[in-house]
Amino acid sequence: MIKTPLQWGVFFVPENFMKNKVLVTGGAGYIGSHTCIALHEAGYDVVVYDNLSNSSREAINRVSTLIGQAVEFIEGDIRDPELLREVFASHEFFGVIHFAGLKAVGESVAKPLLYYNNNVSGTITLLEVMAEYDVKNLIFSSSATVYGDPESLPIDESSKRSCTNPYGQGKLTVEHVLEDLAVSDDSWNLIALRYFNPVGAHSSGQIGEDPNNIPNNLMPYISQVAVGKLDKLSIFGNDYPTVDGTGVRDFIHVTDLAQGHVAALNYLDKQTRPNEDGTAQNSVGFLPINLGTGKGTSVLELVSAFSDVSGQTVAYQFTDRRAGDIASCYASADKAKMLLGWQAELSIAEMCQDTWRWQSMNPNGYYIS
Numbered sequence: 001m002i003k004t005p006l007q008w009g010v011f012f013v014p015e016n017f018m019k020n021k022v023l024v025t026g027g028a029g030y031i032g033s034h035t036c037i038a039l040h041e042a043g044y045d046v047v048v049y050d051n052l053s054n055s056s057r058e059a060i061n062r063v064s065t066l067i068g069q070a071v072e073f074i075e076g077d078i079r080d081p082e083l084l085r086e087v088f089a090s091h092e093f094f095g096v097i098h099f100a101g102l103k104a105v106g107e108s109v110a111k112p113l114l115y116y117n118n119n120v121s122g123t124i125t126l127l128e129v130m131a132e133y134d135v136k137n138l139i140f141s142s143s144a145t146v147y148g149d150p151e152s153l154p155i156d157e158s159s160k161r162s163c164t165n166p167y168g169q170g171k172l173t174v175e176h177v178l179e180d181l182a183v184s185d186d187s188w189n190l191i192a193l194r195y196f197n198p199v200g201a202h203s204s205g206q207i208g209e210d211p212n213n214i215p216n217n218l219m220p221y222i223s224q225v226a227v228g229k230l231d232k233l234s235i236f237g238n239d240y241p242t243v244d245g246t247g248v249r250d251f252i253h254v255t256d257l258a259q260g261h262v263a264a265l266n267y268l269d270k271q272t273r274p275n276e277d278g279t280a281q282n283s284v285g286f287l288p289i290n291l292g293t294g295k296g297t298s299v300l301e302l303v304s305a306f307s308d309v310s311g312q313t314v315a316y317q318f319t320d321r322r323a324g325d326i327a328s329c330y331a332s333a334d335k336a337k338m339l340l341g342w343q344a345e346l347s348i349a350e351m352c353q354d355t356w357r358w359q360s361m362n363p364n365g366y367y368i369s
Contacts, residue, residue, distance in 0.1 A: 034202060040067045098126060164324040247299055267339060
C-alpha cells in the first residue's frame with residue numbers, strides 16, 4: 001500500500017501557489033534529485049518514484065532539507081504496473097519526467113537483457129499506465145548516445161541516429177516507441193531531452209553524483225582521485241585528432257540540465273493550454289531536443305581545470321582507446337534556445353568547483369557510517 005502524504009510527513013504549500021503536480025521517476029538519482037529542486041523552485045509539486053537500485057534515500061532527505069519541505073517519495077519499480085496504478089489513482093498528475101533507468105554502458109554490454117527489460121520494457125509499462133489515467137505529457141531522459149559516432153559537428157536533432165551498445169540502443173528504442181505512439185495518438189506530448197555529458201553538483205555541496213563502486217563517468221573519477229579515494233585516472237587514448245589527443249565532450253552542469261527540464265515542462269504547460277477562443281492547441285507529438293553547451297572540452301582540459309579549482313593534483317595515465325569511443329561529440333543547442341528559451345549558463349570552472357565542493361564535503365558520497 002502507498003502511504004498517504006500525511007503518513008509520509010509531507011508539508012503542502014497552498015494550492016494557489018503550486019503549479020501542476022509532476023511524477024519524477026528516478027527522482028532520487030543524480031540528475032533527478034537536482035531536477036526536483038529546480039521544479040520546486042519553479043512552483044511545481046513533485047512526487048518521486050524510485051526503486052533506489054542506483055540511488056540513495058539520503059538524496060531525497062537532503063533535497064527535502066534544501067527546499068524546506070518533505071518530498072513525497074514512493075519506493076517502487078517502473079516495471080510494477082499495479083503499484084504505478086496506485087500512484088496514478090491517488091494523484092492528479094499533469095505529467096511525468098522519466099529518469100528511471102540503468103545507465104552503465106559497460107554493464108549494459110555484459111547484461112543486455114537486464115537493460116532492455118528495465119529501460120525499455122519498464123518505460124512501456126509506465127506509458128501504458130499513463131494512458132490508462134489519461135496522463136499524456138512526458139519528458140524522457142534520453143542521451144547523446146543515440147547519435148553514435150557523429151558524421152559532423154556540432155550535432156543537431158536531425159543528425160543520424162545509431163548506437164554501439166545496449167544502453168544506447170535502449171534509449172534509441174524508447175525514442176522509436178515514443179515516435180510511434182505520437183503517430184498513433186495525436187493527444188500525446190512527448191519531449192525527448194538528449195543530454196550530452198552532465199557533471200557538477202548543487203552549489204550547497206549537499207547533493208551530487210554518487211556512483212556505486214568504481215565510477216563509470218569521467219568527472220566523479222577525477223574527483224575521487226583528487227580526494228584520495230582512487231589512485232589515478234586512466235585516460236583512454238591520447239592519439240585522437242583533437243586539440244591534445246584526448247577525447248572531446250560537451251560537459252554540461254547538472255544544474256543547467258535541471259533547468260532544461262523545467263523549461264521543457266513549462267513549454268508543455270503552455271502548449272497544452274486552450275487557445276483564447278477555447279479551442280485546443282495542436283499537440284506537441286514527439287519532440288527531440290538537445291541539452292548541451294555547444295562547446296567541446298577535452299579530457300586533459302577538464303583534468304587541468306579541476307586541478308586549478310581544487311588545488312589538488314589529479315594523477316593520470318594514458319591507456320589504449322576503448323572500443324566504441326569516439327574522438328569528439330558536442331551539441332547544437334539552438335533548438336532548446338528557440339523553443340524552450342533555455343541555454344546553459346555555467347562554465348567548466350564552475351562545474352569543477354561544485355563537483356569538488358560536493359566530493360570534499362562528502363568523500364564517501366551519501367554513505368553515513
